Amino acid sequence: MATAVATLREEIQSRLGVVLRTKPAEAETLATVAGAIPRGAMTEIVGPASSGRTAALYSVLAAATAGQEFCALLDAQDRFDPLSAAAAGVRLSQLLWVRCNGNVEHALKAADMLANGGGFGVIAIDLADAPESAVHRVPLAAWFRLRRGVENTRTALVVLERSAHARSCSAVKIELKRARAVWRGLMPGGLLERFECGGHWIHNHQPRAVEFRVIR
Amino acid sequence: MFACIHAPGNLPLLVECAGHFSPLIEETSPDTVVFDVRGLQRIHGDPEQIADAIRRRIGIKEAAVAIARNPDAAVHAARGFHGVTVNACLDSLPLHLLRGSPDFARNMDAWGIRTFGELAALPPLGIAARLGDEGVYLQRLATGTVQRQLRLRVDPMEFRDKRELEDSIDLLEPLLLLLSQMLGDVCERLRYHGRATNQIRLRMKLERAEDHTLVLNLPVPTLNTRVMLKLLQLEMNEHAPSAPVEKIFLELEPADPRTTQHGLFLPSGPEPEKLEITLARIRLLVGAENVGAPELLDTHRPDAVRMTALAQAKNSYPPLRPAFALRRFRPAPSAQVWCEDRGKPLRIASSVGSGAILACAGPWSSSGDWWTNAAWSRQEWDVEVQAIGVARISQDVARRRWFVEGSYD
Numbered sequence: 001m002a003t004a005v006a007t008l009r010e011e012i013q014s015r016l017g018v019v020l021r022t023k024p025a026e027a028e029t030l031a032t033v034a035g036a037i038p039r040g041a042m043t044e045i046v047g048p049a050s051s052g053r054t055a056a057l058y059s060v061l062a063a064a065t066a067g068q069e070f071c072a073l074l075d076a077q078d079r080f081d082p083l084s085a086a087a088a089g090v091r092l093s094q095l096l097w098v099r100c101n102g103n104v105e106h107a108l109k110a111a112d113m114l115a116n117g118g119g120f121g122v123i124a125i126d127l128a129d130a131p132e133s134a135v136h137r138v139p140l141a142a143w144f145r146l147r148r149g150v151e152n153t154r155t156a157l158v159v160l161e162r163s164a165h166a167r168s169c170s171a172v173k174i175e176l177k178r179a180r181a182v183w184r185g186l187m188p189g190g191l192l193e194r195f196e197c198g199g200h201w202i203h204n205h206q207p208r209a210v211e212f213r214v215i216r
Numbered sequence: 217m218f219a220c221i222h223a224p225g226n227l228p229l230l231v232e233c234a235g236h237f238s239p240l241i242e243e244t245s246p247d248t249v250v251f252d253v254r255g256l257q258r259i260h261g262d263p264e265q266i267a268d269a270i271r272r273r274i275g276i277k278e279a280a281v282a283i284a285r286n287p288d289a290a291v292h293a294a295r296g297f298h299g300v301t302v303n304a305c306l307d308s309l310p311l312h313l314l315r316g317s318p319d320f321a322r323n324m325d326a327w328g329i330r331t332f333g334e335l336a337a338l339p340p341l342g343i344a345a346r347l348g349d350e351g352v353y354l355q356r357l358a359t360g361t362v363q364r365q366l367r368l369r370v371d372p373m374e375f376r377d378k379r380e381l382e383d384s385i386d387l388l389e390p391l392l393l394l395l396s397q398m399l400g401d402v403c404e405r406l407r408y409h410g411r412a413t414n415q416i417r418l419r420m421k422l423e424r425a426e427d428h429t430l431v432l433n434l435p436v437p438t439l440n441t442r443v444m445l446k447l448l449q450l451e452m453n454e455h456a457p458s459a460p461v462e463k464i465f466l467e468l469e470p471a472d473p474r475t476t477q478h479g480l481f482l483p484s485g486p487e488p489e490k491l492e493i494t495l496a497r498i499r500l501l502v503g504a505e506n507v508g509a510p511e512l513l514d515t516h517r518p519d520a521v522r523m524t525a526l527a528q529a530k531n532s533y534p535p536l537r538p539a540f541a542l543r544r545f546r547p548a549p550s551a552q553v554w555c556e557d558r559g560k561p562l563r564i565a566s567s568v569g570s571g572a573i574l575a576c577a578g579p580w581s582s583s584g585d586w587w588t589n590a591a592w593s594r595q596e597w598d599v600e601v602q603a604i605g606v607a608r609i610s611q612d613v614a615r616r617r618w619f620v621e622g623s624y625d
Contacts, residue, residue: 033538050605054541054625070485070526081542081622082510082521088539091529092510098498099506110498117494119486128625129543154483181606181624183575190577192598192606195540195624214538 035201047176052197062089069121115149143169220290223279289360307333384460412437415469425459548619569603
């Protein structure tokens with residue numbers, strides 16, 4: 001096959017008098033509010049409570065499910081709220097929700113099974129409210145295994161945490177800061193209007209500023 | 217050319233005998249079967265030899281065998297004559313064999329018509345004028361000229377197998393080996409009939425214990441025995457028989473095979489059979505009730521959701537926009553909230569975090585299910601606390617208790 005392609009290439013070049021160049025393959029990504037999420041790789045979204053990390057995750061899931069892909073959410077602490085996810089555009093019938101009831105190990109095992117099974121557009125692991133000590137105990141080999149599971153596939157692996165743990169296993173880190181809550185009106189009848197979120201999208205140690213608004 | 221066997225009493229035997237000669241069998245009545253014997257000359261010879269072969273096969277002395285050009289003539293000959301008849305003349309047969317209506321029988325009796333031959337000799341126009349359609353049809357039956365298709369007997373499609381074991385099995389591996397053979401046999405039958413299965417029912421008779429039953433619902437109709445066996449293995453790992461197995465009854469529910477063709481440009485989803493095995497493993501890990509696609513229930517009750525199967529969404533959805541995401545605490549931790557006179561919360565203390573409330577909005581009142589015993593009524597507030605972030609707190613109005621519902625993120 002390679003020989004046939006090379007022969008064809010030479011013939012086209014000699015007949016037309018042009019030089020053919022190979023176009024570099026572009027990595028597929030999912031466009032979200034917090035920046036592009038690469039497929040076939042691990043992305044960590046980290047930040048404190050009320051930093052917009054869950055809203056960023058929902059925008060990843062919404063983008064994938066809108067493209068008729070199936071997604072999975074491994075919910076270590078049972079924090080997922082389907083109502084707000086649906087409001088953010090996540091198509092719930094295409095989302096596999098696994099409630100791990102506080103067991104980080106189960107969440108990682110289930111993610112590994114799903115990654116090896118294939119076919120999911122996004123596999124998200126929500127460790128944001130898991131005890132920091134439990135997430136810290138996850139061996140680096142487990143993160144490597146997860147990364148290997150999605151390599152060369154169309155699956156984007158997204159991990160939600162308070163702080164980054166996967167080190168070199170993650171291709172992209174999105175670090176968010178505590179969002180500024182904007183309130184409107186006076187009590188009674190006041191309203192939490194929006195979050196103004198910000199942080200950095202980091203790839204190859206090169207940070208890029210990210211800003212987005214989350215509205216009610 | 218059609219053959220008919222008429223013998224009182226034993227229809228299954230007649231069907232089995234007919235099945236030896238032809239797959240096209242009609243169960244005319246509990247004592248009569250008719251079947252198509254066209255093409256049997258090459259095997260058995262002329263019609264007389266075919267009739268003799270049938271008679272020998274049936275082995276009942278009283279059985280009558282008849283061969284005729286059409287099914288009804290064969291039936292009447294078999295019912296009217298003893299022994300073997302081939303293309304017999306029906307003229308001498310009594311009229312009651314036609315099984316006409318009581319009116320028809322009364323008229324025939326009044327006219328002095330007793331046999332098929334006498335009825336056949338009557339003018340057809342006169343019969344039509346006096347006896348109508350029924351008379352015309354019965355006269356054609358009497359002349360042996362009615363041509364019709366056989367009303368074929370359809371085998372009830374039962375896809376089951378059972379094994380009685382000489383020695384009871386108490387280990388999973390040999391049991392799975394046996395199940396593999398049984399699944400293979402039953403699936404082969406399903407494949408032969410162009411069907412697949414979406415449910416496996418397995419019943420095991422145990423030694424000195426109650427029967428152990430497993431029912432597995434498959435997400436899509438399949439004939440993949442490896443997938444079925446793996447699912448059975450995972451199910452039996454969780455719900456193993458409590459005693460050695462003496463007998464196994466396996467039944468597969470037939471279903472139309474899967475014929476879905478996905479769009480050429482749609483992303484491929486997880487392979488259903490493979491996904492089901494993965495989900496079975498995850499269910500073992502976290503519990504069956506914790507795995508599935510969430511479905512919102514039609515109620516204002518908070519956190520009203522149930523788990524369903526994964527499916528491609530059909531409904532239209534609002535355009536994508538980053539919206540507030542609530543991280544819901546389950547169960548919601550109780551909190552102590554200090555409020556000012558007008559009810560505005562000032563300070564909160566809970567296991568999630570404590571501190572002064574920097575900003576708040578509310579209250580949002582809701583209630584429901586007041587027509588049941590599970591009535592609820594609550595007031596929600598959005599509050600900002602340094603230690604928690606922006607959170608949703610609620611007060612149970614009836615019990616005057618506060619809870620932290622979750623944090624916005």
